[in-house]
Amino acid sequence: xxxxxxxxxxxxxxxxxxxxxxxxxxxxxxxxxxxxxxxxxxxxxxxxxxxxxxxxxxxxxxxxxxxxxxxxxxxxxxxxxxxxxxxxxxxxxxxxxxxxxxxxxxxxxxxxxxxxxxxxxxxxxxxxxxxxxxxxxxxxxxxxxxxxxxxxxxxxxxxxxxxxxxxxxxxxxxxxxxxxxxxxxxxxxxxxxxxxxxxxxxxxxxxxxxxxxxxxxxxxxxxxxxxxxxxxxxxxxxxxxxxxxxxxxxxxxxxxxxxxxxxxxxxxxxxxxxxxxxxxxxxxxxxxxxxxxxxxxxxxxxxxxxxxxxxxxxxxxxxxxxxxxxxxxxxxxxxxxxxxxxxxxxxxxxxxxxxxxxxxxxxxxxxxxxxxxxxxxxxxxxxxxxxxxxxxxxxxxxxxxxxxxxxxxxxxxxxxxxxxxxxxxxxxxxxxxxxxxxxxxxxxxxxxxxxxxxxxxxxxxxxxxxxxxxxxxxxxxxxxxx
Numbered sequence: 001x002x003x004x005x006x007x008x009x010x011x012x013x014x015x016x017x018x019x020x021x022x023x024x025x026x027x028x029x030x031x032x033x034x035x036x037x038x039x040x041x042x043x044x045x046x047x048x049x050x051x052x053x054x055x056x057x058x059x060x061x062x063x064x065x066x067x068x069x070x071x072x073x074x075x076x077x078x079x080x081x082x083x084x085x086x087x088x089x090x091x092x093x094x095x096x097x098x099x100x101x102x103x104x105x106x107x108x109x110x111x112x113x114x115x116x117x118x119x120x121x122x123x124x125x126x127x128x129x130x131x132x133x134x135x136x137x138x139x140x141x142x143x144x145x146x147x148x149x150x151x152x153x154x155x156x157x158x159x160x161x162x163x164x165x166x167x168x169x170x171x172x173x174x175x176x177x178x179x180x181x182x183x184x185x186x187x188x189x190x191x192x193x194x195x196x197x198x199x200x201x202x203x204x205x206x207x208x209x210x211x212x213x214x215x216x217x218x219x220x221x222x223x224x225x226x227x228x229x230x231x232x233x234x235x236x237x238x239x240x241x242x243x244x245x246x247x248x249x250x251x252x253x254x255x256x257x258x259x260x261x262x263x264x265x266x267x268x269x270x271x272x273x274x275x276x277x278x279x280x281x282x283x284x285x286x287x288x289x290x291x292x293x294x295x296x297x298x299x300x301x302x303x304x305x306x307x308x309x310x311x312x313x314x315x316x317x318x319x320x321x322x323x324x325x326x327x328x329x330x331x332x333x334x335x336x337x338x339x340x341x342x343x344x345x346x347x348x349x350x351x352x353x354x355x356x357x358x359x360x361x362x363x364x365x366x367x368x369x370x371x372x373x374x375x376x377x378x379x380x381x382x383x384x385x386x387x388x389x390x391x392x393x394x395x396x397x398x399x400x401x402x403x404x405x406x407x408x409x410x411x412x413x414x415x416x417x418x419x420x421x422x423x424x425x426x427x428x429x430x431x432x433x434x435x436x437x438x439x440x441x442x443x444x445x446x447x448x449x450x451x452x453x454x455x456x457x458x459x460x461x462x463x464x465x466x467x468x469x470x471x472x473x474x475x476x477x478x479x480x481x482x
Contacts, residue, residue: 007030007084008039009027009028009029011027012133012134013025013128013131013134014137015134015138015141021148022051022147023148023149024051024055024138024148024149025150025153026087026128026129026130026149026150026152027040027152028042028128028129028151029126029127029129031127032125032126033124038126041122041124041126041152042120042122042151043089043126043151044094044151044152045121045149045150046116046119046120047116047117047148047149048111048117048147048149049117049283050282051147052141052144052255053252054111054115054147054283054284055139055147057252058085059135059251060109060248060249060251060252060286061098061130062085062098064098064100064105064106064107064248064288065083065084065099065100065107065130066101067101068101068102069100069104069105069242070102070242071102084127084128084129084130086125087125088124088125088326088369089122089124090326090327090328090369090370091121092112093112093115093116093328094111094116094151095109095111095369096111097109097371099298103178103291103297104295104296104297104298105289106183106288106289106298107248107287108289109287110285110362111283111284112283123326124326125371125372126152178298179297180357182298183298183361184354184359185351185361186264187274187276187289187361187362188368190264190276191262192260193236193237193266194220194222194260195258195259195260195261196227198256199225201253201258204227205249205259208229208240208246212242212294214242214293214294215293216241216242216243216294217293218231218240218241218243219231219234219239219240220239221234221236221237232269233267233268233269233270233271234266236266237266237270238261238263238266239263239266239272239273239274239275239290241290241291241293242290242293245290246277249277249286252279252281252286255282257280257281257282258280259277259278260277260278262275262276262278263276272292272293274289274291274298276289276290277289278363278364287363287364312455313345316341316346317349317352317353319339319349320346320350321353321358324353324359324372325370326370326372329362329367329368329369330359330368330369331367332347332350332368350368357372358371386442386448387445387448390448390451390452391452393409393446394449394452398410398449399453405420407420409446409449416429416430417429418446418449420451424443424447424451427443428447431444431446434446
């Protein structure tokens with residue numbers, strides 16, 4: 001399923017000469033600010049200390065957005081209009097994000113405020129136009145040139161905006177939206193595993209294969225001077241599924257000071273898992289997230305479902321959404337103290353906020369961050385059909401307690417047995433889905449149905465967009481796109 005998003009730009013983003021130096025003017029469309037929705041927000045104006053680094057990194061983010069790393073069998077690889085990167089402005093700097101067309105690669109550029117000489121800086125979130133001519137111009141930028149950047153146009157704030165609007169309608173799959181939720185959930189489980197200096201990072205990236213089979217999964221393990229790729233997981237290794245996807249970092253090799261790999265704990269013979277690779281650059285960081293397999297986008301992992309199945313989560317998320325205000329870092333203990341919720345409740349509420357695009361997780365900082373991209377409640381239902389299916393099973397009376405510690409769930413003409421546990425991720429089910437994946441792609445709908453019944457039900461009508469006053473790049477079908 002896809003939503004049609006309308007980008008409304010008042011002009012194209014350009015790289016031009018002004019006052020004897022290059023100026024990068026990024027056009028904005030459909031943003032949100034602390035004051036509410038803004039059709040064409042103006043967030044930043046100032047110079048960049050290392051324009052060559054920022055330009056090359058922004059090109060990587062844009063490249064990921066327009067690349068399909070995996071094409072399903074029988075699907076024609078159509079020419080896609082890439083979704084434009086999302087940019088968030090906070091007091092700590094600028095953050096650019098994108099997903100690949102197949103949703104298997106996530107890219108995020110964090111530019112530190114210390115690397116920006118701002119004459120104007122405001123908080124908010126929007127989409128920016130990164131068009132082909134702009135990409136060509138950025139690629140030709142010479143090192144050492146001062147570069148002025150505007151996110152939005154100050155002049156537009158004092159005009160009536162009656163001029164011609166550049167409108168571009170982009171079909172955006174629901175799975176792209178789900179990716180924001182899943183990357184946050186998966187990243188929050190990761191720990192730093194490998195750290196390479198500049199020379200070792202160069203050796204590792206340049207040694208990656210340029211192509212691999214669809215099911216190719218390699219594991220990065222420590223070598224004498226760098227990392228080597230192995231075909232089997234060992235303790236302390238990091239999954240690199242479709243290793244050629246990580247070569248997207250190659251244009252940044254000359255700038256890297258360090259490369260870090262993040263992963264959940266891995267043991268010998270481990271199944272494929274997601275990983276995040278963070279390239280440290282002068283004044284910035286470029287993070288690349290890889291899904292567990294090339295054919296598996298982040299949207300299908302289902303890790304967020306166990307949190308969404310709790311009916312109290314929506315109420316708690318409402319409370320947190322009021323307390324958040326474009327926070328560049330969200331500390332769970334602090335938010336727990338401010339809200340009166342325990343840390344588990346805070347994390348589950350953050351998962352729901354992530355499902356509507358409001359928060360993400362920075363593996364390097366080990367903290368959540370605020371990025372309010374609300375979607376409508378009906379979109380949330382479309383994004384999580386397993387959860388909707390589970391609620392239907394509960395509503396139809398298909399979930400029955402057999403009074404022996406297990407539950408019988410009728411799905412059409414078949415009965416499945418669900419064995420509950422203290423945590424939903426420890427539930428077991430006899431259905432083919434659970435037998436095949438054993439919780440690695442989130443709970444099946446039968447497990448979710450039992451969890452919902454035991455917790456007292458799920459009310460989707462209570463799941464509101466967050467914050468309700470905002471309009472964002474990821475709001476389905478609105479006039480001020482994105």
